[in-house]
Amino acid sequence: MYDVIVVGAGHAGIEAVMACCRMKKKAALVTLDLNMAGSMPCNPSIGGPAKGIVVREIDALGGLIPLVADRTALQFKMLNTTKGPGVWSLRVQSDKVEYKKEMARILSQTPGLEVIEEGCASLIIENQCVKGIRLQSGREVFSKTVILTTGTYMASTILRGHTATESGPEDQPTIQTLSECLRKHGVRTFRLKTGTPPRIQKDSIDFSQAEVQPGTDDFFAFSETTKPSDVLSFENQEVCHLIYTAPLTHQIIRNHLHDSAMYSGLVKGVGPRYCPSIEDKLVRFADKERHQLFLEPESKSMDTIYLQGFSTSMPVDVQEEMVHSLPGLQNAKIEKYAYAIEYDAVDPLQMKPSMENKIIENLFTAGQINGTSGYEEAAGQGLMAGINACLKIDQKPPFILKRDEAYIGVMIDDLCTKGTKEPYRLLTSRAEYRLLLRHDNADQRLLRKGYEIGVVSKERYEDFLKKMDMIQSTKEALATVHIKPGPDIDAYLHSLGFDGLGHGMSALELLKRPKVKVKDLLPWIQKTIDPKIASQIEIEVKYAGYIEKAKRDARHLQTMESRVLPLDLDYLHMDNLRLEARQKLDQIRPRTLGQASRISGINPSDIAILSLFVKGK
Template sequence: VKTFSKATYLCSAVILCTGTYLKARCIYGDISNFTGPNGLQAANHLTDSLKKNGIEILRFKTGTPARIDRRSIDFTKMEEQFGDERVVPFSFSTDPEKVQINQVSCWLTYTNEKTHEIIRKNLDRSPLYSGMIEGTGPRYCPSIEDKVVKFSDKNRHQVFLEPEGLYTNEMYVGGMSSSLPEDVQHEMYHSVPGLENAKIVRNAYAIEYDCINPRQLRPSLEFKSIKGLFSGGQFNGSSGYEEAAAQGLIAGINAVHQIKGKEPLILDRSESYIGVLIDDLVTKENREPYRMMTSRAEYRLLLRQDNADIRLRKKGYEVGLISEEDYQRLITKERQIEEEIKRVENTNIGASREVQSLLEKKNSTVLKSGTTLGELIRRPELSYDELKEIDVARPKLPCDVTEQVNINIKYNGYIKRQLKQVEQFKKMESKKIPENIDYGEIRSLRIEAVQKLNLYRPENIGQASRISGVSPADISVLLVYLQGYHKQS
């Protein structure tokens, strides 16, 4: 790696994670600064180097709202939005009791017709509509100008005032990102109830930046054309903090694995949202900043936040990111879940007065004959915890174990059905495609399929089937060809 100052770093693997800083340009009104976010320096020379190495570059855009001094806000005109009563930590390694801190409220207000009229009157001064901004913006978090234009039938839009931190008076005006000129921003924000006298600490602005077309990447996030060069974050054409962090994690793991001569860690669509995210990026046409949404995952019944440790902690342990202590805790948890499900499914409950009384209290049909605890848990109005009064042999278990017991029993039929779908998916993923295959040689493949397969170079049949323009008939032809190919080799 050679820097702009001519310093040289010799390395076996490199990870590019330029965020929104690559040839970044911050814009509001007719003001345009070639700078990164928060006045930090942009990376202005890397794009040319990447292009010289044959890497295709895209130009995307995102935006941010103004920051407002909380001391100048009239919260009496807003609806208070409270934090969770019980804080649930992001990590299974975090002691839940240690994060039970007082929550700082957010506040809800709304734009109105006056706000919208100010915006409509000044659209010709918006760089979004004047042609000054060339980059493609994110579909799922549009600017306030976009909302007013595209949803003209709506007479108001939600605005969330969110604290920037515990030790600052800055408030983030969620829902009102903009690239309108400074004077228009002042008029627009001051038209919102509660913000009439608001002091704007930092203006809203749009930011344009360079990123790559992610189809140039393997599922390991290594560039197909440059061995040892990995890529992560918004540089891959995604948008959002969680999406960026997930890719940085996988790129980091796989860069280390390559240096150590190990196989890359590739999470698939059936086991994680990271797998869905990366697979979508490397197999689908990316025309706008990509956001990860649950609706993009076909196996989302299995991809729940409550079972993330069961799905992924073993992989974390194998790559050295999970301690022995945490891994053993997981093994114990899995054993407790399995044993308790078995006990509940085999515990018979008679139609005693105590049982019937509980069922009546829960508006559940009384028993005509004996049944099992498992069958009662499957009733929509009942749960594992609600039956503790009649479960005399119930052991004392952690709440994360009892939660899994309840979910696995209650939704067992649906979960089994999805696991069968995953089996079929895994079969397709296991059918590897040789790297040097010439799709032009395969008879009966449609021209579009040949073009797309040559462009994306999928690593397996499953991946090939998800490429836009490759039909099920093309996949059948490819499978027949691969059978003959493997026999010859």
């Protein structure tokens, strides 16, 4: 008897089972092959817009993916630095081989964790409550809770041209019986599709025809515990390259659209809107003369380049033509051909905000099985599912992040309130309070919560308190530094396009001006300041007004979120409520008035009626 069984060792499964171990639960990880733990069957990278902030949030809650991503990164790049801090996001190009090795090493050495290398055939369910799993060998394993993180392996089919093959990613076996077991007990499933581009032998590419894309020449990391000595120096980091599709590429694709699995009628599932195949791009954006493609290294131990932006389900011979039409790839040798993959996902509208299934008690789901795309989204869900499975065992309230607290909270709220009909991807535009949900302040938002739950160590929490004390004392010190008008400070301000000082002011006050940096004021401050502390203070000072407005808006949201809705409300017979609203509310059964307001098809008049009804109760 285990406390928790986690099925699947992808990014969601790893974070789920590690959270359970940190919370001192007896956990089992069920996977076909531990050496495939944390595999990257698609893009060998971690982070990016919004996603990078999710990884920072996972770090603040004691997760593993940030640490391993830092240690095995080939390149670090901070994105959107020309824009406001609300959209800054870190992305790393990962060494997919070393990443897997490090994950397998940590999992195998984690105290209290048992790894079962076998496939899960079905769930053991009694009276709509999960009791464990049945392995493919027929052996039964029992537990108090089960977390399914099957990714794209549930009833998956590889599609290429006019051919469909039952298989999971990277030639791994698929699970055919699990989704049927879920449907039998009332869980709705639907088909989704994703894809991956070809891998090209590096020495067959003429990189002189491509634009070099270096990383960022500064120290950045996903984990607050990572030190500069833990990562590759900028000089030793790999570079990526940028090319564009050619007119001939477009002509080849158009001539063979009928051969694509997507347009031949073979594909039944819905693909990702924000990461379409190259043939889908040509159909949807017919007026675009060219499309960006990135040449990205996969590992120092592999002679392969990932052709980012060129996913396709064309036949092998057509892929050869397409690749050879690209600049620098005229003589390219394809190591691995692209393909599309279809798989079963469960309807996230049947999921509670705690990640527990509404139909089957003590069953939690996380990752692509919930209809999301991306390693980062999966890892964030896995972490929350692991935490809440442990809290359920301990008979404690669930840990639910609000939309103004974390991108993870935005994602889970979107999934269980609005659902999805296509692979869901986190975007900064999905977050109403993105100025509050920044790369730099993830620990300030979440680390204390992680410590109180038990997923963050006391040592880590004490280091965080020291950091907060340092920020406060530094701000106080800057407020006492008085900078007088003079030729040096005036020359500095003129270089930024400002007039000279008309009167003296504090260094903290001067920081409110755009482009003024703490490091540039050091001659007047006459004190050494940690660059990370300096950056934090600059953001807080320069955006103080906007941040305070966002906090006021968030407080209004919290008022709505505090209005808890009874679980037994009879929406279908609620007077004055529109029929559509009754049906939607009955289907989703929102936890709070705030969640009800975000359901698609619910309008303000419905919320007003519901509010009056609850107030009357």
